[in-house]
Amino acid sequence: MTAIAGIWDVELKTPIGSLAVVYTFVDTDGAPAGTANGRGETVPLHDIVVDDVAGGEHVTWRQSVTKPMRLNLDFDVTVAGDSLSGHSRAGKLPRTRVTGTRRAA
Amino acid sequence: MYAQVVLFEGFDPLDVVAPFEVLSAGSDAVGGELIVELVAAKRPGPVVSGTRGLVLTATAVLDPSKPGFIVVPGASGPLDGDPDAGAETIPVLLARFAETGAVPLIRQAFDNPEVTVATVCGGSLALAMAGLIEGRYAVTHVLGMDVLEATGVNSVRARVVDDGNLVTAGGVTSGLDLGLYLLERAYGPKISRAVEILFEYERRGTVWVNAGREPVAV
Numbered sequence: 001m002t003a004i005a006g007i008w009d010v011e012l013k014t015p016i017g018s019l020a021v022v023y024t025f026v027d028t029d030g031a032p033a034g035t036a037n038g039r040g041e042t043v044p045l046h047d048i049v050v051d052d053v054a055g056g057e058h059v060t061w062r063q064s065v066t067k068p069m070r071l072n073l074d075f076d077v078t079v080a081g082d083s084l085s086g087h088s089r090a091g092k093l094p095r096t097r098v099t100g101t102r103r104a105a
Numbered sequence: 106m107y108a109q110v111v112l113f114e115g116f117d118p119l120d121v122v123a124p125f126e127v128l129s130a131g132s133d134a135v136g137g138e139l140i141v142e143l144v145a146a147k148r149p150g151p152v153v154s155g156t157r158g159l160v161l162t163a164t165a166v167l168d169p170s171k172p173g174f175i176v177v178p179g180a181s182g183p184l185d186g187d188p189d190a191g192a193e194t195i196p197v198l199l200a201r202f203a204e205t206g207a208v209p210l211i212r213q214a215f216d217n218p219e220v221t222v223a224t225v226c227g228g229s230l231a232l233a234m235a236g237l238i239e240g241r242y243a244v245t246h247v248l249g250m251d252v253l254e255a256t257g258v259n260s261v262r263a264r265v266v267d268d269g270n271l272v273t274a275g276g277v278t279s280g281l282d283l284g285l286y287l288l289e290r291a292y293g294p295k296i297s298r299a300v301e302i303l304f305e306y307e308r309r310g311t312v313w314v315n316a317g318r319e320p321v322a323v
Contacts, residue, residue, distance in 0.1 A: 017188035017197070018189050066236050070233060071255055072256070090255035
């Protein structure tokens with residue numbers, strides 16, 4: 001089971017303000033999958049790649065949102081215990097910080 | 106034929122007035138055939154711009170069934186500031202417009218073969234934020250080009266981009282070039298040239314269209 005499996009409360013910044021997003025990662029037979037729920041919209045995550053690193057996992061994925069605006073996003077985070085942190089990138093815009101906490105089961 | 110120039114809270118006055126005046130002069134040159142009006146999504150009445158409280162008055166409601174042009178301007182306001190702290194930056198103003206009742210009307214306009222949707226400056230970014238122009242070729246103010254691309258639009262560095270029923274123009278003064286190009290498309294170069302002479306302004310740059318040969322890297 002991957003370290004990122006579970007439900008996470010994540011905050012990410014967009015050009016028009018911060019967004020609180022709930023991420024749900026599942027691990028089906030070693031193939032990780034996930035969804036993101038923010039502002040009433042649930043979107044699937046694509047191209048999830050998980051690598052083991054010292055102390056946790058390095059996870060990348062792609063997703064699109066339409067709220068608060070249409071954006072195609074690339075994520076790059078490191079999971080350690082119950083925290084995740086990293087950045088997201090929309091096209092050529094500057095990277096923005098992403099932080100998240102695992103929800104207690 | 107109608108040219109409806111859309112007003113929304115925080116609009117950039119020059120984005121509106123440049124095409125409004127150019128299209129009005131063009132209308133005069135064709136004997137008044139083009140009906141140019143300022144419109145708003147909800148109701149006629151005064152709309153406050155983003156520049157020093159300048160107010161313009163919409164005389165009609167945006168109607169996507171009227172054949173002709175719909176011109177969407179960008180916003181005027183601060184560029185810096187934290188939206189989380191309540192700063193009404195240009196992206197925030199555009200995003201706010203992108204969530205109004207104007208969006209379903211503009212979506213209908215795109216579906217109407219007798220309407221061309223045109224934008225000046227950040228107007229294209231507002232439509233992009235609403236997901237209306239994904240995959241299209243368009244331009245916006247130079248400072249917004251990265252955000253435009255991030256919404257899934259093929260951003261093009263040109264003063265005016267003609268993508269069929271979507272004609273977009275770059276920052277602010279590009280509204281002059283947009284107005285002149287729309288006149289040329291609708292009525293021919295003699296009409297647009299007559300307005301150029303009256304306004305003492307020659308249209309600038311090449312109007313980009315997704316056609317012809319690709320340049321080889323030099």
